[in-house]
Amino acid sequence: MEANAESRRTLSDLSVGELEAWLAESGFKASHAEALLRAYYESGDEAGWGEMLLPRGLVEKLRGEFLVNRPEQVARQVAEDGTTKLLLKLRDGRTVETVMMTDFREDRVAGCVSSQVGCAMGCDFCATTKTGFERNLTTGEIVEQFLALRREAAAVGKNVQTLVFMGMGEPMLNLDNVLEAVRRIAPNELGALGWRQITVSTVGIVPGIEKMMEANLNIHLAVSLHAPDDETRAKLLPMGKRFGVEEILAAADRYQAKTGRPVTIQYCLLKGVNDSPEQARMLAELVGARRMHVNLLWYNPTGLSLKGVAYERAESEAGEAFVAVLRERGVVAHFRRPRGRDIDAACGQLRRRAAGQDVGTTESGAGSERA
Ligand code: SF4
Known part of the structure; x- marks a missing residue:
């Protein structure tokens, strides 16, 4: 039957x-x-x-x-730079965002997939968390996002070169399904993307980092730090109260030592919150000797936060000064190239728009990069 x-x-x-x-x-x-x-x-x-x-x-x-059919696309936005954001319908009617991001090379793109519907982490500047957590994605629902991205890329004559788990949700809280999806997407027998092409990002769930290390899959780890001190961090990320900066970086150290892959530290610059030269010096002190790379992100405003804060993108001068402090101290640091500025670039925005909810502005921001 x-x-x-x-x-x-x-x-x-x-x-x-x-x-x-x-x-x-x-x-x-x-x-x-x-x-x-x-x-x-x-x-x-x-x-x-x-x-x-x-x-x-x-x-x-x-x-x-x-x-065996492709998941239905409920919404699709294409930015002037080619960044394409898809809202895919799951079998229970829920929706999930996945993004194809342009690369500096013409023939390839980067993919960004979600690991959960909604998110329970409550990061105060994030649009996804405003709708709360609904459920974990299955392994297949994660793989289907990759396949959808691959079709999008092929349609414009490009290949998916890399894949990041930086969409909706905290991957470490659905790690079994995330790692199982990686085991299907990476190897030549199935998805053939390659292990080193995949990055899993976390707000700093230490047991998840340990478990990913034990899985020994040769994939990259990215940690969303966003502040160099526990006090500022805990205001932005509730999970910061559970795992301190030193504890998270110690786990990242172990991951880096075991895999030999430099960990990426993600840091979204918020005006007057985490963008001062002093905070740049503190960050340099933390990551400099560790040889971790720092990815700086321009914030994409998403309206009032859960706590009622209207976070703003850091001024360009503050951002330039911040990266200069890091580089003077020998830290490898880059701004992630803004992408998809003219669409709902921040994580969770398209889904909220499709549901008729406030999404803030799309005028400036970090493109599809996830916080
Ligand atoms: S930034 Fe990531 S972990 Fe934090 S609430 Fe948003 S989706 Fe969740």
Whole structure:
């Protein structure tokens, strides 16, 4: 009997081993599993199976058991610079944002995927958290975002070169599904993106960093620090009260030592909050000797925060002075290139707009980069 659409998993929810088991139980050869999945990952739907010699009835059986169609695009915004933001509908009607960002190379793009619907972290300057946490994404729902990005890129003659988990949600709180998605997206047998092309970002959930280290997947870690001291940080990120700056950086040290991959420190400059030369000196002191890279982000205003604060983007001069202090002290620091300035670039904005909620302004900001 066919499962109804609500209860069906997407095909990308299955690993090769799980599909092998299902095929065997359903009276087909398990050896079809890898080729079926590879073709699905290449086309992003069942289109690739048309080229394959498959046993009679198998495709119908797969269609009856799993979702094999592309997720519906509820909204789509394309910025002048080519940054494309998609709002994808999940099987329960909820929506999730995923973003294709332009690269300095013409032939490639970077993808940004979400790990949860909404977010419970309550970072005070973030639009996503205003709608609260709804649920974790499944492995397949994360993979489907990557496949959607790959199709978007192919449509404009480009390749997805890198993927960051910096969209909606805190990846460390859905880490099993995030890592399982990475295990499907990275290896040549399926997504073929490559392990080193993937970055998982966190607000500093130390046990998550440890668990990701133990998973030993050779992927990058990014830590959203946003302040060099616990007091300022705790005002911006409630999780800052649970894990202090030193504790987070110690975990990042261990990750870096084990993987050999420099950890990226993300720092969103907010006017009058975390953009002073003194805070730049403190940050340099923390990360300089650690050889971590600092990514500075221009804030994209999202209206009044949960605490009623209207955060503003730091002045250009303050930002330039900030990065100068870091560089004088030997820190590798860059501003992330603003992208998608003329669309709802900040995390959670498009989803809020689609739901008829206040999204703040789109006039200036960090593009699709996530805080
Ligand atoms: S910045 Fe990231 S972790 Fe913080 S509330 Fe927004 S989505 Fe969640």
